[in-house]
């Protein structure tokens with residue numbers, strides 16, 4: 179399963195906020211969250227914005243939805259081939275309250291795109307599973323306000339967990355116990371706990387990565403301090419974890 183990170187940062191001025199694309203085997207493309215500069219991020223990553231078939235929105239914070247109205251505008255008015263009949267319909271999947279927020283948010287600049295032709299909304303619920311292109315996706319509730327969904331993704335061959343934005347919660351690490359990879363909010367080391375707000379710290383999560391046998395760990399949602407020097411962050415994780423750590427950057431592709 180191929181994952182393309184469009185952004186990896188906490189809301190900041192150093193790079194794109196956290197969002198990524200999952201390529202399913204049958205050609206479906208799932209975008210998880212809509213970072214600030216979504217269309218540019220997709221084009222930079224050589225992903226045709228029109229090829230996105232599903233968008234999962236984990237929660238309604240600005241750094242996870244801000245790129246959506248501009249993306250829809252591009253998709254419906256600018257994209258080459260937009261008027262061709264073969265354009266696939268696509269779905270936006272989120273909690274009921276998040277969908278209400280998205281409709282209000284899209285409606286401010288582009289009321290005509292709230293219910294654009296071919297676009298559907300699908301309500302996701304905690305503990306429910308959906309199937310997209312051979313990938314089984316189960317939603318769980320993260321420790322973050324407003325209501326935030328993390329996901330467990332399983333194809334025939336591989337599986338991973340994405341925590342979405344969250345304070346540390348051992349349960350989330352445990353969901354990745356038999357998975358190939360855990361992608362998790364890790365904003366900072368405890369030196370910067372204040373800047374990290376209610377997000378996970380390196381020292382909180384590291385001991386539990388070994389405990390649950392996490393094979394591959396991809397921390398995201400870093401604060402901008404680590405743009406210039408990642409060493410203290412890596413050292414704090416390494417102190418208690420011996421598995422593989424991948425530090426992603428904007429545009430990076432990872433094979434799970």
Ligand SMILES: [Zn+2]
Pocket residue numbers: 237239322343
């Ligand atoms: Zn958030």
